[in-house]
Amino acid sequence: MENQIFELQYAIDTFYFLVCGALVMWMAAGFSMLEAGLVRAKNTTEILTKNVALYSIACIMYLICGYQIMYGGGLFLSGIEGFDLGGILSAKAEEGFDGGSVYSGASDFFFQVVFVATSMSIVSGAVAERMKLWAFLAFAVVMCGLIYPLEGAWTWGGQAVFGLYTLDFYDFAGSGIVHLAGAAAALAGVLLLGARKGKYGKNGSINPIPGSNMPLATLGTFILWMGWFGFNGGSVLKLADAANAHSVAMVFLNTNAAAAAGAVAALVVCKLTWGKADLTMMLNGALAGLVAITAEPSTPTALQATLFGAVAGVIVVASIVFMDKIKIDDPVGAISVHGVVGLYGLLLVPLTNSDASFGGQIVGALTIFVWVFAASFVVWSILKAVMGIRVSEEEEMNGMDLADCGIDAYPEFVSVKATS
Numbered sequence: 173m174e175n176q177i178f179e180l181q182y183a184i185d186t187f188y189f190l191v192c193g194a195l196v197m198w199m200a201a202g203f204s205m206l207e208a209g210l211v212r213a214k215n216t217t218e219i220l221t222k223n224v225a226l227y228s229i230a231c232i233m234y235l236i237c238g239y240q241i242m243y244g245g246g247l248f249l250s251g252i253e254g255f256d257l258g259g260i261l262s263a264k265a266e267e268g269f270d271g272g273s274v275y276s277g278a279s280d281f282f283f284q285v286v287f288v289a290t291s292m293s294i295v296s297g298a299v300a301e302r303m304k305l306w307a308f309l310a311f312a313v314v315m316c317g318l319i320y321p322l323e324g325a326w327t328w329g330g331q332a333v334f335g336l337y338t339l340d341f342y343d344f345a346g347s348g349i350v351h352l353a354g355a356a357a358a359l360a361g362v363l364l365l366g367a368r369k370g371k372y373g374k375n376g377s378i379n380p381i382p383g384s385n386m387p388l389a390t391l392g393t394f395i396l397w398m399g400w401f402g403f404n405g406g407s408v409l410k411l412a413d414a415a416n417a418h419s420v421a422m423v424f425l426n427t428n429a430a431a432a433a434g435a436v437a438a439l440v441v442c443k444l445t446w447g448k449a450d451l452t453m454m455l456n457g458a459l460a461g462l463v464a465i466t467a468e469p470s471t472p473t474a475l476q477a478t479l480f481g482a483v484a485g486v487i488v489v490a491s492i493v494f495m496d497k498i499k500i501d502d503p504v505g506a507i508s509v510h511g512v513v514g515l516y517g518l519l520l521v522p523l524t525n526s527d528a529s530f531g532g533q534i535v536g537a538l539t540i541f542v543w544v545f546a547a548s549f550v551v552w553s554i555l556k557a558v559m560g561i562r563v564s565e566e567e568e569m570n571g572m573d574l575a576d577c578g579i580d581a582y583p584e585f586v587s588v589k590a591t592s
Contacts, residue, residue, distance in 0.1 A: 182274050184412040189279040195402025196286040200227045202395030203293040207300060208581075209389025210452065210504045214571025215301045216384065216581030222296050222305060226312045230289035233317035238288060239281055241321035242329045275409075283406055287350050288316050290403070294354030297504035299361045302368050302568050305576040307561040311551055315357055319547045323353055323540050333539055341536030342528035345407035347467035347517035348537050353544045355511025358502070360548035364556055367501035369568055378496050381503070386451055393455040397431055400462045404469045423469045427462065430469075430481030434461020437485030445489075456492065456505045457485035460513040467517040471524040480520055484513050515541075 204223040208216050292312050299308065325331040327349050332338045343349050370379055383389060404427045410416040438457020442450040461481030465472075472480065491508035500507065518537050521528040555561050562568075567575035574580070 178274075181412040182276075185410050186275040186279045188411040189275050189283050189406060189409075192402035192406025193279070193283040193286050195399050196283070196290065196406065197227075197399075199286070199290055199396050199399035199403065200224075200293065202392045202397075202399055203290075203296065204392065205388045205395060206392030206455070207297045207504055209385040209387070209392060210297070210383035211300050212381065212571070213384040213582050213585065214573055214580075216573060217577045217579050218305060218572035218575075219296065219300055220581070221577055222308060223293060225309055226292045226296060226316075227289045229309060229312045230292055230316040231285055233313055234285045234288050234321070235281075237317050238321040239284060241318065242284070242324040244329075287346060287403075288320055291320055291350045291354035291357075292316055294351065294506050294510045295358040295361060298355075298358035298502045298506040299365055300503045301572065302562055303361070303365055304559070304561055304563055305572070307555045307559055310555055310559075311357075311361070311548075314551050315548070319357065319544055319551075320353060322547075323543050324349055326539065327536065333543075339536045339539060340529065340532035341539075342468070342521050342525060342533065343518060343536070344468045344470060344521075345404045345466045347463055347514045348540050351463050351466065351510035352514035352518070352537060353540055355507045355509075355514060356541045356544035357548040359500070359507050359511065360545050361552050361561070362500055362502060362507070364549070364552045365562055367499060368503070369565065371501045372499050383452070383503075389452065389455060393458055397428075397458060397462065400427055400431070400466075404466055408470065419470050425474055426469045426472055426477035427465055429474050429477045430461040430465035430484070431458045432461070433478040433481035434458050434464070434485035434488070437461075437482040438489050439485075441486055441489045452505075453489050453492070456488050456509050459509045460484040460488035463510055463513045464517040464520065467514075468521040468525050468528075476524060480517075484516060487516055488513055 200223060204220055207219045207223065211219050292315055295311070295315070296308070326333045326339055327341055327343060330338070341348075368381060371381060372378060401424050404423050405420050408416055408420045408423055411420055435454050435458035438460070439449055439454045442448060442453045461484045464480050464484035465477055469477070488505070488508050491512040492502075492505045495502055495505075495508055502508070515537055518533045519530065521533055522530050552561060563572065563575055
């Protein structure tokens with residue numbers, strides 16, 4: 173009977189991991205739709221191509237070497253597909269039904285690999301509309317196979333940073349490990365890439381470049397919002413006992429509350445500042461609330477999560493405006509949403525989790541940012557020297573769809589000049 177109970181727990185926790193992983197994988201569709209909506213029509217096919225390709229590259233590179241680097245157990249290297257029920261039951265007998273989570277190693281790999289793809293998706297939006305497709309994909313190989321796995325090894329993997337020191341750092345589901353890391357890589361690329369043509373005038377003016385499809389951007393945000401329940405909920409790592417089931421429920425509740433508050437706060441700030449309800453800012457406000465609560469969604473009360481999300485919504489609007497003022501061109505606001513708010517989320521953790529400290533959070537955040545930014549800057553610089561990372565001015569003017577893909581996203585939407 174006891175063995176049957178343990179087998180049931182194994183099955184439930186494994187199934188929960190897989191379902192949450194599938195939800196996070198669905199975030200790839202969210203990023204695709206969000207970015208497709210926020211870029212101009214002439215760059216839509218290219219941005220969609222990038223998102224499908226980067227997800228595929230992330231899966232392959234993490235399978236080949238990323239998981240091994242991060243946790244010391246890559247599929248190709250340790251036979252993680254194997255199944256040893258006897259060893260599992262023996263371990264469970266020692267710790268009891270309410271002990272740690274027990275699940276298939278293959279389900280753990282699947283859950284982890286979709287996080288890698290999420291981090292790389294952040295880069296895609298920030299460098300949109302002017303980066304060469306193949307330079308971007310070359311960077312994805314290094315980011316997913318080495319840069320992300322190393323900082324993941326120092327944090328979730330518990331390894332010392334280059335053998336020098338071990339981080340006293342807490343990040344429940346990846347405000348820093350996933351989101352700040354993706355933003356750091358994006359920032360390095362944007363600084364070397366430069367702004368889109370016409371974005372900033374010679375007199376210092378900032379010229380808005382509207383996206384082509386607000387319904388798609390909104391759909392993408394809702395898909396990301398839904399996927400985030402897997403992102404944060406799956407990070408509980410266990411479902412098959414009462415305490416952890418309640419923890420999962422609180423994580424879902426807090427994740428949703430933070431997103432809602434972020435959206436409303438951003439909307440209010442826009443109305444008070446510009447007198448308009450800016451949809452794109454509201455969408456980024458919702459995402460900011462999600463990023464902020466990701467570092468610790470299990471210990472805040474619902475009211476605290478709501479307040480944290482509201483502040484994130486305010487921060488992201490201010491950050492997007494600031495980035496424009498210093499001429500960092502980020503078409504989708506990814507650096508602000510995932511980087512600035514990711515750091516804010518990490519600093520919130522000690523407010524509700526006594527196991528974390530502000531000092532540890534700051535050191536951890538600095539380690540992640542410095543490593544990912546520096547390593548990414550080097551890789552981007554090499555790519556710039558070897559193959560170039562920016563398309564020609566003519567290609568940028570005509571659109572990335574024709575230059576890279578040869579397919580228009582909206583072939584029937586052509587402008588026809590009136591003839592007399």
